[in-house]
Amino acid sequence: MKKMTVRDIEVTGKRVLVRVDFNVPLDIKTGTITDDSRIHASIPTIKYLIERNAKVILLSHLGRPKGKVVDGMRLAPVAKRLAEILGKKVYTAPDCVGPEAEKAVASLKVGDILMLENLRFHLEEEKGDEGFARALASLGDVYVNDAFGTAHRAHASTSVIAKYLPAVAGFLLEKEIDTLSGLLENPAHPFTGLFGGAKVSDKVAMLKNIMDKVDCLLIGGGMAATFLKAKSFGVGTSPVETDIINIAAELIKDIEKNHVCLHLPVDVMVADKIDSSVTGEVVPVDAVPPDKMIVDIGPMTIELFSKELGKSRTVFWNGPMGVEEIPQFARGTHTLAKLLPHLKAKTIVGGGSTAEVITALGLADKITFVSTGGGASLEFLGGEALPGVVALRDKI
16 A cells, blocks of 8 residues: 555554544444444554554544434444453543543543544534534544545545544555455456445446456346346346446446456346245246346356356455345355355455345455445445545655
């Protein structure tokens, strides 16, 4: 990575503002964190700062409170879990700017950790407001961005704040950029991209940008319906991005021109609705009933995809193969997820719901790298500059 990191600056005795992505899934009823992998991901940066006697001040958002204080989206449960992981007290503040935040920061001793309250309780955060960014910056001497999951947003705490403080990357951000850069610059071949999820539109730029780097593309999930429609297959009542069909058809032509193998589903599971009470049925891809929708890839497609993955030396996966949250529609996603650790390949999972699947199945430590940023990873692989990375100091 061509940006300075926390290793490149003096932090001892300084107030270090660290933007983390602790937007973790919470059980609203109990306040219990159901997946703490994002907290664990920033532990190396936090420990590094503590060991060097910095005053660590954490900035994060949680959920979508839309500028209002929502008690169920306070960061206290996250601070509690972080304290348990570190075995060290984590102080909290009732706000992220203003007198109460300033008082909490002023009371810190070297080696202390303070978690400020949810940034998105203020509308100014997502608007990239200069005044709000200055108020945040006034609480620190140095800024460290370790939140890859929000690096594609030009928010006050991710890019604007860097105008007012020396700004560098944390270890997680560095690892994310280095790993994903490797996919674009020097992947081991054969390189296979496995893509699913609901929308083609989210992945158009990325598919175009990696076209000359991959050897094979495997497409399932909801986005497969749009590609199948572009090839004149009937997809029943499956949601289709009608405004993207022509773009999908062009992508198919480009894939063929680049001599990249492309596999769409050859059989699919269909159901009349997305509901846990429904039993799906498997049909050939050219026989989808007009009154049913595609909810998963079928067994022949699982076998086809598994065979291609078995040949690979690099695999990048983003997006589930079906409606994974319904157990009977999760076979495609779970089968391929469980195959990844057994491949003789570098396996990279592109964040978001795909990362949640890997974590839920207990496979995270068996994958080469699980990204913490779904949208950020797609934008980076699409060749787009990430505001939260651009804003950081360049290495000399």
